[in-house]
Amino acid sequence: MEPVWNGMLTCDYERSRPASTLLEWDLYTTSLIAWPRVLLEDPTPYGRLRRPGIVDIDEPVHLRLVAALEKFLSDPDRVRDLADRTALHREQTASALDQAEQALSDRDVKAADEAIGRGTAAFLKVMSAHIVNWLLPEQQWEDLLSQVLSSRARARDCTLALATPNRTGHLLQAHRLLLEAAASIRDGRPLALAAADVSARAGTLYGAGSPAAAAMPLEDPDRAADLLRTLSASADPESELASLTGSLDRSAAVREAWETAALLAAGGRPGQLAAVRALSTALAWAADSEERRKELRHSYLSLVRRWCTAREHDATRVTTPDLLALGDGR
Amino acid sequence: MTPTPLLPLDQAHNAARVGGKAAALARLLRQGLPVPEGLVVPVGTPESAVPILVDHILAWAEGRAPYGLIARSSAVAEDGAAVSFAGMYASRFTPARSGPLHAAITEVRSSALQPTAQAYARAHGITAALGMAVVIQPALRPTASGVLAAEVLAGRCVRWRIEAVRGLAEPLVSGTQTGEVHSGLRHTAHPVQPAEQRIILMPGAPDELRLPPGEWTTITGVNQDETLAKIKTSQEGVLHLHAPTPWAADPVLSEEHRLTLLDSAVVAAAALSLERIDLEWAFTADGTLHLVQARPLTRPLHEARATGRHCEDGWTGIPAVAGTAAGPAVRIGEGTALTGAVLICGALGPEAAGALLEQPAAVVSTTGGPLSHTAIIARELGIPCVTNVKAATAIPSARLIEVNGTEGTVRPVAGIPEQRTERARLDGAAVVLQRLPTTAAHDGRAATLLLHSPAEHHPVLPTLTASAEHGTVGVLIVDEDVATPELPGFQVIRLKSLGRLLWPVDGGDVPETLVTVDPNGRVLHSRGLHD
Known part of the structure; x- marks a missing residue:
């Protein structure tokens, strides 16, 4: 987000994501403009599109909506509801993508079109959570925890620990899949089967950039097989898996310990207690949102790219309105 | 036009009237050094005269100032041999328009009254009123600019340091960005330290200043290479541009630029009869060097602190x-x-x-x-x-x-500090948890209290089996609006300011201290039962 200029803020994905396709910019700008509706159920648009990749937001609108977000995120019941709704949007997206995948595989064009339309509509709602990267009231949370825990440093440690996702982050999750596949090969599973599984479940995540215009390396099962062959032969996937699991258990325990500390410290002051519960849920929601959004974004972009190939469209020119028009999503 | 007290910069001889900066620049001009032309609003000019001066300045600036003007402080005590007042006074870029120019002149003149400048003056034994003149020059749009500090002996720089950034030097001088550093001793040039510059500041043309953030504008590099740069913002006549990615690996200054600067430093030092000189300079797109400030270096070069953040x-x-x-x-x-x-x-x-x-x-x-x-x-x-x-x-x-x-x-750091683990003694304390661990801890705790969750994500009612393994286990309910669960064998104890405690009837005394610990046994929070 650029600083205020003439009473206006600018969100410039053209600069922050210069290699993006039109669809990628569209996903960001459309979901940005819609975040008040998706997250707060407030119909006010967050700004207007200047051109693909750039959104201008009037400062009064920004200030009002950010204040509304802060208030919203201080209510534990509303935050839990938000987390539930976000999870539902993710499930709807994943379900539509699975159906589109199946339809593409079956060469059922009509079903693929319809599922991609629905998937686009659902995924735009998932994408609205990307505002957690710069609109969360982190300073206010740290101030509150500083008061509760009587220490700025402990407040920061607590805030950071609370921003641990409930489900394993996508980087470790992808690596765990790889290690499990390598271990399964050592146990006799056929390499091709393990490679196909890794390719389908995590192939879009490996490599630089995004799968919007070109496939990521491990989308190719043969490349995944090469990697698994090396990994199963040279590494000790079982002990690495054990180490990974131990680390994840430990980070969850650290998170829970800090949450308990903050709740114990706030105990006896109902307002602070509610605010601590709310921010604890909100931080986990934000971390989960980021991790799950990345997995879904890559799956979605890969699927749309392959759909474009099947339908003889240019994957670098397709837009969200094009895709929403395919289904009931518009 | 009526006569005005304005002085052309090249006629600004009297430092008591035009200030130290203007007087030094005038001496450089007279030696043929490349100083941008300008006008001086002398010390003591009454505020009532400023509107007329503004009209004269704007008439003079016609056709000279495509990127606006800069109003720069020139205090009588500024840029002296013992005190520099560096950074104490204001400089302001301004469009070549009446209102903004008037405001810029007023702001620069009033910077003489800044508490920091006055405190600096007092600290250096200057008790007289700080007379302030204002130098008005066309704003330069530099490809690179910066500072040069040099010790000059027998017609050559024997010790020198140049710091350079693209565009205006303001981020360098203010320390917000790190410039490319060239330094040397006698015939030896040290390796160049690269710049760390993400934002380039440049005076903008009126059309550019109307463009919103996110738009592109063309800028010229030190090698006269043009490229597009994205506007981050613009304010007070200055564009803030995201540094173009292709330039990230390119040096700001060439060796030729460096030699030009060192040669100019020698001539400027001679013109000002200095052995140690501090110059501010700028190169414009046509390759021309401009000297924008010259003053004595008021501390030895080896003590000169680099601007910006360094390793x-x-x-x-x-x-x-x-x-x-x-x-x-x-x-x-x-x-x-x-x-x-x-x-x-x-x-x-x-x-x-x-x-x-x-x-x-x-x-x-x-x-x-x-x-x-x-x-x-x-x-x-x-x-x-x-x-x-x-x-x-x-x-x-x-x-x-x-x-x-x-x-x-x-x-x-010079070495790797020893890691300390702060495992606290828990003797006599009750440890508050959200769930019982699979294995009991043996850390000296007197009891374990399970924090009751109103969302019931963690149904935490203890069992007799758990109590047998984990010692005394109770339940802490900190939420006022949660009903007290029925738990046979447990009594309800109302705490003064922490809610309720379900405590085993045969649990003995309730510990006075409640703590939470992380997996390392480090205490994260501790409070008294009745705090």
């Missing part, structure tokens, strides 16, 4: 994972073991997960925030981490650094 000072970023750790800096792909080292990286992909499982001591990322994927994987693996340390790319591999993930700092 010795450390770096700051965004706190991402709490904890402090130190180790040698390493990067993935260097073939160096990561265990116990500090990993310097950009945004991480899943390819890096294996490396992170080697247990580096800490992670420093050049990008991202506390919710970035790099921060999250480091958090999940319990590795202290600081993100968004843009300058981390300049940290040499193998350099020992300490990372403080709570403060968001990275700093060089």
Whole structure:
């Protein structure tokens, strides 16, 4: 987000994501403009599109909506509801993508079109959570925890620990899949089967950039097989898996310990207690949102790219309105 | 036009009337040095005369100032042999329009009354009123600018240091960005330290200043190469541009530029009868050098502090994972073991997960925030981490650094400090948890209290079996609006300011201290039962 200029803020994905396709910019700008509706159920648009990749937001609108977000995120019941709704949007997206995948595989064009339309509509709602990267009231949370825990440093440690996702982050999750596949090969599973599984479940995540215009390396099962062959032969996937699991258990325990500390410290002051519960849920929601959004974004972009190939469209020119028009999503 | 007290800069001889800066520039002009032309509003000009002067200045600026004007302080005591007043007074860019120019002149004149300038004057024994003249010049649009400090002996610079940035020197002088550093002693030039510049400041033409952030404008580099730069913002006549990526690896100054600057320093020092000189300079797109300020260097060059943040000072970023750790800096792909080292990286992909499982001591990322994927994987693996340390790319591999993930700092260290584990004594305290661990802790605690969750994510009612394994176990209910669960064999104790406690009837005295601990046994919070 650029600083205020003439009473206006600018969100410039053209600069922050210069290699993006039109669809990628569209996903960001459309979901940005819609975040008040998706997250707060407030119909006010967050700004207007200047051109693909750039959104201008009037400062009064920004200030009002950010204040509304802060208030919203201080209510534990509303935050839990938000987390539930976000999870539902993710499930709807994943379900539509699975159906589109199946339809593409079956060469059922009509079903693929319809599922991609629905998937686009659902995924735009998932994408609205990307505002957690710069609109969360982190300073206010740290101030509150500083008061509760009587220490700025402990407040920061607590805030950071609370921003641990409930489900394993996508980087470790992808690596765990790889290690499990390598271990399964050592146990006799056929390499091709393990490679196909890794390719389908995590192939879009490996490599630089995004799968919007070109496939990521491990989308190719043969490349995944090469990697698994090396990994199963040279590494000790079982002990690495054990180490990974131990680390994840430990980070969850650290998170829970800090949450308990903050709740114990706030105990006896109902307002602070509610605010601590709310921010604890909100931080986990934000971390989960980021991790799950990345997995879904890559799956979605890969699927749309392959759909474009099947339908003889240019994957670098397709837009969200094009895709929403395919289904009931518009 | 009526006569005005305005003086052309080349006629600004009398320092008592035009201030130290203008007088020095006038002397350079008379020696044929490349100083931009200008006008001086002399010391003591009454405020009532300023509107007329503004009209004269605007008439003079017609056709001279495509990027507006700059109004610069020239105090009588400024740029002296003993005191420089560097950074004490204001300079203002302004469009060549009446209202803004008037405001800029007024602001520069009133900067003489700034408390910091007055305190500086008093500290240096200057008690007289600080007379302030104002130099008005066309704003330059430099390809590069900066500062030069040199000791001059027998017609050559024997010790020198040049700091350069693209565009205006303001970010360099204010220390917000690090310039490219050229330095040398006699015939030896030291290796050039690259700049760390993400934003380029340049005076804008009126059309450019009307463009909103995100639009592009054309800028020229030191090698007269044109490129597009994105506007971050613009204010007070100055464009703030994102530095074009293709320029990131290019030097700001060539050797030829450096030699030109050193030659000019020698001539300027002679013109001002100085042995140690401090110059501010700028190159414009046509390759012309402009000297914009010259003054005595008021401290020896070897003490001259570099502007901007340098390695010795450390770096700051965004706190991402709490904890402090130190180790040698390493990067993935260097073939160096990561265990116990500090990993310097950009945004991480899943390819890096294996490396992170080697247990580096800490992670420093050049990008991202506390919710970035790099921060999250480091958090999940319990590795202290600081993100968004843009300058981390300049940290040499193998350099020992300490990372403080709570403060968001990275700093060089001479050795690796011993790690201390603060395992506190829990004797007599009750440890508050959200769920009972599978194995009982033997850490001297008097009891375990399960924190009741109103959302019932953790149904935490203890059982007799649990109590047998874990010692005395109670339930702490801190929420007022939660009904007290029925639990046979437990009594309800109302706490003064903490809610209710379900405590075994045969549990004996309730511990007076409640604590929470992390998996290392470190106490995160402690409070009295009745606090």
